[in-house]
Amino acid sequence: MAKVASVPAEDAVAADVEQQIEASVLRTAEMFALTKRSASSAYDYAPSKKVRVRTKLNDAYLFEFPDALLESKAAAETADLTPTPSEAAALAAPGPAPAPADVVMGGHPVPSAPGVSIEAEDSTTADKPSFVDQVAKETEEELALKKRKIAASNINGDASSAVVEYKKQTETAAQFGSSAIVRRRATQVSKPKWHAPWKLKRVIAGHLGWVRSISVDPTNDWFVTGSADRTIKVWDLASGQLKLTLTGHINAIRGLEVSPRHPYLFSAGEDKKVLCWDLEYNKVIRSYHGHLSGVFSLKVHPTLDILVSGGRDAVARVWDMRTKNQIHVLSGHQGTVWAMETQATDPQIITGSSDSTIKLWDLAAGKVMTTLTNHKKAVRAVTKSLLVSYRDGRCRV
Numbered sequence: 227m228a229k230v231a232s233v234p235a236e237d238a239v240a241a242d243v244e245q246q247i248e249a250s251v252l253r254t255a256e257m258f259a260l261t262k263r264s265a266s267s268a269y270d271y272a273p274s275k276k277v278r279v280r281t282k283l284n285d286a287y288l289f290e291f292p293d294a295l296l297e298s299k300a301a302a303e304t305a306d307l308t309p310t311p312s313e314a315a316a317l318a319a320p321g322p323a324p325a326p327a328d329v330v331m332g333g334h335p336v337p338s339a340p341g342v343s344i345e346a347e348d349s350t351t352a353d354k355p356s357f358v359d360q361v362a363k364e365t366e367e368e369l370a371l372k373k374r375k376i377a378a379s380n381i382n383g384d385a386s387s388a389v390v391e392y393k394k395q396t397e398t399a400a401q402f403g404s405s406a407i408v409r410r411r412a413t414q415v416s417k418p419k420w421h422a423p424w425k426l427k428r429v430i431a432g433h434l435g436w437v438r439s440i441s442v443d444p445t446n447d448w449f450v451t452g453s454a455d456r457t458i459k460v461w462d463l464a465s466g467q468l469k470l471t472l473t474g475h476i477n478a479i480r481g482l483e484v485s486p487r488h489p490y491l492f493s494a495g496e497d498k499k500v501l502c503w504d505l506e507y508n509k510v511i512r513s514y515h516g517h518l519s520g521v522f523s524l525k526v527h528p529t530l531d532i533l534v535s536g537g538r539d540a541v542a543r544v545w546d547m548r549t550k551n552q553i554h555v556l557s558g559h560q561g562t563v564w565a566m567e568t569q570a571t572d573p574q575i576i577t578g579s580s581d582s583t584i585k586l587w588d589l590a591a592g593k594v595m596t597t598l599t600n601h602k603k604a605v606r607a608v609t610k611s612l613l614v615s616y617r618d619g620r621c622r623v
Contacts, residue, residue: 428466433455435453438453443484448463450482450491451482456479457472457473458474458503459472470508472491472508479495480496481495481524485526490504493524496522497520498515502547519537520538523577525566525567531546532568533545533546537563540562541557542555542559544592555592558597559581561581564578564580564606565608566608567610574586574588575589577608578606578608584608
């Protein structure tokens with residue numbers, strides 16, 4: 227029985243690697259040899275079924291070429307450079323040498339290469355400036371023109387520059403059809419002067435509940451306060467002594483107003499009532515009914531016999547002070563009307579509401595003129611200078 231020679235494992239691995247390398251080199255050589263054939267013939271000609279290359283290989287994609295390809299390429303280049311018999315005869319003939327073929331320069335669709343000829347009319351392509359050069363030249367000319375214009379505008383000083391700037395703004399505004407494009411000057415508000423911190427002079431006590439409203443007599447002799455204890459108290463401003471207590475409301479008092487032209491005191495409360503007090507007799511002489519819920523704000527017009535009240539029913543009601551008739555119902559707010567103010571020069575009313583809006587009303591027409599929506603929370607106070615305070619801790623003018 228014949229013995230089978232044992233082959234070491236290392237030799238077997240080395241032989242396998244050598245075989246794989248030879249197969250790879252063979253496939254590479256076959257692919258290079260097929261570059262000059264068509265795609266279909268190359269596919270049919272491939273001896274190895276594993277090679278499924280249908281792309282056209284180009285020698286530009288490779289770093290090293292097989293010797294066979296290098297020899298064929300060198301032979302092709304030599305054949306191209308070898309002159310034909312007619313060209314050799316023309317070179318040997320006496321006379322001036324023939325002009326060489328034009329070589330395309332610059333950005334031309336035909337690449338530059340030896341032996342590439344173009345017609346005489348295209349031979350001036352190399353002399354024409356490129357597109358980039360033309361754009362650069364035009365840009366330089368535009369910059370130079372702008373500099374000349376700026377220098378000319380500055381000859382007459384700042385006044386000329388201001389006129390030029392104004393013309394530019396006017397042209398821009400006319401182009402867009404709105405004067406809002408032109409920048410407006412910021413309003414200059416005078417800064418408040420510093421003064422020493424206020425010192426507490428006196429504490430006045432007497433109410434049994436929260437003090438929700440206060441009003442001062444125009445003569446600065448006395449002031450009144452309204453409280454959640456349903457009472458109105460009249461105090462001496464100089465001494466702080468209690469002078470009078472008025473009772474008539476059945477719920478918390480939320481608004482007080484002293485008339486500057488009549489000896490009247492007006493009060494409003496959460497009991498939906500608006501009352502007129504005669505301070506000479508210290509009693510209620512008129513009552514204004516119409517609110518559907520509590521009344522939280524109250525104002526007397528400084529020049530007209532008109533009373534304005536606002537409440538939880540989200541409306542401001544305008545009353546005739548003498549006849550008790552309701553003149554207007556100013557509806558438009560979506561929440562409680564917390565604050566209001568009247569203008570002395572014009573028949574206008576300003577209201578602030580818990581819907582975070584401020585409305586300016588035309589008192590004669592009973593319609594809203596302007597709505598301000600800059601606040602984020604309820605507007606609780608409004609003054610005649612339109613300094614508004616509200617819950618988010620800010621004041622707006």
